[in-house]
Amino acid sequence: MLALYSNPKWLSVARAAVERLAEVLGFPVEQCRSITRAVDEALTNIVRHSYSNRLDQPIAMYFRRAQRRHNGQVQQRLEILLCERGPAVDPSKFQGRPLDEIRPGGLGLHFIQQAMDTVEFTRKGSTNRLCLVKYLAHGSSVL
Amino acid sequence: MQISARRHDKTTIFDLSGDIDSANSPVVRDSVLREIRESRTPRVVVNLSQVRYMDSSGVASLVEGLKASRDLGSRFILVGLTTSTREVLQLSRLIKVFEVYDSEDQAMAS
Numbered sequence: 605m606l607a608l609y610s611n612p613k614w615l616s617v618a619r620a621a622v623e624r625l626a627e628v629l630g631f632p633v634e635q636c637r638s639i640t641r642a643v644d645e646a647l648t649n650i651v652r653h654s655y656s657n658r659l660d661q662p663i664a665m666y667f668r669r670a671q672r673r674h675n676g677q678v679q680q681r682l683e684i685l686l687c688e689r690g691p692a693v694d695p696s697k698f699q700g701r702p703l704d705e706i707r708p709g710g711l712g713l714h715f716i717q718q719a720m721d722t723v724e725f726t727r728k729g730s731t732n733r734l735c736l737v738k739y740l741a742h743g744s745s746v747l
Numbered sequence: 748m749q750i751s752a753r754r755h756d757k758t759t760i761f762d763l764s765g766d767i768d769s770a771n772s773p774v775v776r777d778s779v780l781r782e783i784r785e786s787r788t789p790r791v792v793v794n795l796s797q798v799r800y801m802d803s804s805g806v807a808s809l810v811e812g813l814k815a816s817r818d819l820g821s822r823f824i825l826v827g828l829t830t831s832t833r834e835v836l837q838l839s840r841l842i843k844v845f846e847v848y849d850s851e852d853q854a855m856a857s
Contacts, residue, residue, distance in 0.1 A: 616766055616770075637831060637834065711806060715838060
């Protein structure tokens with residue numbers, strides 16, 4: 605578990621932790637970068653949209669290694685849960701911009717969805733929860 | 748993150764280094780836009796060879812630099828893309844809208 609405040613200066617610390625974790629769990633280098641990018645963009649969205657750029661709000665990151673049986677084989681996965689206490693939001697409004705438009709902004713959600721196998725947003729009590737899951741390819745696990 | 752600008756042969760060259768994320772991309776954006784509008788050189792080169800990481804807000808800053816350059820009739824060129832910076836430009840499908848060269852020398856000769 606990693607707890608941090610909603611100050612963007614901590615993003616580099618979170619990135620370093622996530623990238624190293626993904627490496628240790630055996631993800632290929634390219635996926636380590638994409639998972640790290642996804643978490644960074646998710647944290648940035650929390651700071652910007654959920655906490656309106658306030659710097660002192662709490663964010664908790666939980667990391668879990670899990671597995672499932674899929675097509676008769678055990679498949680390992682990394683679950684990353686981001687919890688924050690901003691206002692309730694409508695997940696249907698989570699939309700990136702069309703990628704054929706040449707303009708700044710709206711790319712973060714694309715980076716998250718491109719990197720992760722599942723992206724699930726829920727609200728539990730007064731907490732927004734974003735769960736990001738990435739499966740390890742068969743045979744690449746060092747768990 | 749560090750950013751600096753120099754002028755050479757009717758070209759403004761930005762040197763960026765470190766991580767570009769939402770903590771510092773406003774500085775990148777403001778520095779690039781201000782220098783482009785003040786220098787008004789016909790060619791703008793952004794050297795990304797020392798950039799370790801760039802997020803979507805960094806990409807957005809480059810897009811704003813591209814638009815400001817186009818408004819002034821200048822070329823906006825990226826050089827020295829690292830694996831990480833190339834990936835985000837490819838994922839966003841924006842790499843095709845930038846002029847990209849491997850090195851500063853190639854950009855200066857173009």
